[in-house]
Amino acid sequence: MAGEFAEEKKVGGVKILSTGNVKPKKPTGRKECQLVTFDLPYLAFYYNQKLIIYKSGEDFDGIVEKLKDGLAVVLEEFHQLAGKLDKDEDGVFKVVYDDDMEGVEVVAAAAEEVEVAELTAEQGTSKFKELLPYNGILNLEGLHKPLLAVQVTKLKDGVVIGCAFNHAILDGTSTWHFMSAWSEICSGSSATVATPPFLDRTKARNTRVKLDLSQPSDAPEHAKSASSNGAAKTLREKVFKFSGSAVDQIKSRVNAGGSKPFSTFQSLSAHVWSAVTRARELKPEEYTVFTVFADCRKRLEPKMPESYFGNLIQAIFTVTAAGLILSNPIEFGADLIRTAIESHDAKAIDARNTEWETKPIIFQFKDAGVNCVAVGSSPRFKVYDVDFGWGKPESVRSGLNNRFDGMVYLYPGKDGGRSIDVEISLEDDALKRLEKDKEFLMEI
Structure with missing residues (x-):
């Protein structure tokens, strides 16, 4: 597990308590996997975010440590999420993990005035913004940002886990496979990943596609979209x-x-x-x-x-x-x-x-x-x-x-x-x- 540092600062109504990184518990060495045609079209999408809201009276520090410990174990199999995007000499995108990389970004935070009921009202997403990492971050930025970021936030009567997954390396089926494996390890129902991920993408498509991409400069407008006459x-x-x-x-x-x-x-x-x-x-x-x-x-x-x-x-x-x-x-x-x-x-x-x-x-x-x-x-x-x-x-x-x-x-x-x-x-x-x-x- 990588180091952690306290960062006591406020972002809106949320206090950031600490920021750190989690790596696979055991060294894996360098691992590379070429991105294939199914992955590449999503490079200009944004990180895919999921918010999971829980009622919990457990000790928050204990929750954070349990999540980090379980994450370190599950990343032994899902090591790609602890890596970065890269390109080879031909401009073909790949996902790379090496033991020298910092791993998954994990933030602990507190919004102790917010109740679970406020977040489960099923109206809108504006209250979620400060509970989620990587708002408005493009998948292409995985060239220099972690491919998974997690924010664990203490609420008045519960806890919320916000995750941002780089959509260029996984879809919904893979996302919930990972989340299930992580939760099973944390809950003690499994000591290891019961169903390891199948990591060889070239079995689905083995075509090398060379892309010359630079990061778009325009920022997203989350709350607006353009109408046919150009008005917002x-x-x-x-x-x-x-x-x-x-x-x-x-x-x-x-x-x-x-x-x-x-x-x-x-x-x-x-x-x-x-x-x-x-x-x-x-x-x-x-x-x-x-x-x-x-x-x-x-x-x-x-x-x-x-x-x-x-x-x-x-x-x-x-x-x-x-x-x-x-x-x-x-x-x-x-x-x-x-x-x-x-x-x-x-x-x-x-x-x-x-x-x-x-x-x-x-x-x-x-x-x-x-x-x-x-x-x-x-x-x-x-x-x-x-x-x-x-x-x-x-x-x-x-x-x-x-x-x-x-x-x-x-x-x-x-x-x-x-x-x-x-x-x-x-x-x-x-x-x-x-x-x-x-x-x-x-x-x-």
């Missing part, structure tokens, strides 16, 4: 909690007229796409895009293991006119989504990769499409099982980074079963209309 629009976020019975009702409604059943994801996605299109009050001829960041682990040939560590996602797009979404039965949108997802097989994935390698395009986080609804995360991630030894989370939220008008994060509901939380970022007026849309809200 204020974004707002809200979590809509759908009970298991509400999800069942949505699925039953979408499947009422068809012979081939739609999945829960396809049904809920169509429900959200239709409601957001209504809330935006689009003209019938205006296009609307639905985007899903799909896991390709089981789509590739040969298939990759669930433990594959890295990015193994691709954005799948489908587009239609707003008038067609709103004038047709709900299964119209569901069918568009299903067709796009089912057609994205190994052949389509390979064609997309080959096209990108011929003419690499580095995406920005807001490039998902016009009037877009873009779905990330997954209700399959077991986020409420991340128990470090003081109980299950009260809430799990995404941070401020990588948000734009139409970004949707799906999480399992805290109550379990088939319940799903839908976290939506929308232009303020549209979100106000969505909040009053009885057809969308169902039983919530």
Whole structure:
């Protein structure tokens, strides 16, 4: 474990108590792994932030030490998170870890006037900013910044863990694999990583792509996005909690007229796409895009293991006119989504990769499409099982980074079963209309 120094200073309402770094407990030597075509498009995204909120009366210093000790153990297997980005002599990006590197950045902080209930109100993200590391930090900055930063903050009646992961080296599946392994070690349910990460990215794609990138100079505007006429629009976020019975009702409604059943994801996605299109009050001829960041682990040939560590996602797009979404039965949108997802097989994935390698395009986080609804995360991630030894989370939220008008994060509901939380970022007026849309809200 690297050294730590006290830094007693205030950032807004949060007092920084100490800053340090954590390295793998055992020396690993130098490890290198080439970034592949699945990773590289995300270099101009921002660090992916997750906020996990807990009720806890345990000793805060003991919590911090337990987290650091467990982190040092889990990093023995997940050593890439303790490394940095680098480029070889040909300009090919790679992730490198060496025992001389400082490791993961860990900050201990206090916001003792803040109660858990204030953070679980499910409205907005402005209160999260000082509880999360690396706001507005691009993945490309991983050339000289740690690839994982953690902030542990003491609340009046709990603790919050804010994490920032470099999105150029891992996706959501890998993120929650790591978080589960870390919590299992801290809670004592496992002494070592039960399912080690599969670290050889070249098994998924072994093409060397040379990139000449410099860091963009423009800073992000987290609370604003540009409208079609160039004016700024204020974004707002809200979590809509759908009970298991509400999800069942949505699925039953979408499947009422068809012979081939739609999945829960396809049904809920169509429900959200239709409601957001209504809330935006689009003209019938205006296009609307639905985007899903799909896991390709089981789509590739040969298939990759669930433990594959890295990015193994691709954005799948489908587009239609707003008038067609709103004038047709709900299964119209569901069918568009299903067709796009089912057609994205190994052949389509390979064609997309080959096209990108011929003419690499580095995406920005807001490039998902016009009037877009873009779905990330997954209700399959077991986020409420991340128990470090003081109980299950009260809430799990995404941070401020990588948000734009139409970004949707799906999480399992805290109550379990088939319940799903839908976290939506929308232009303020549209979100106000969505909040009053009885057809969308169902039983919530």
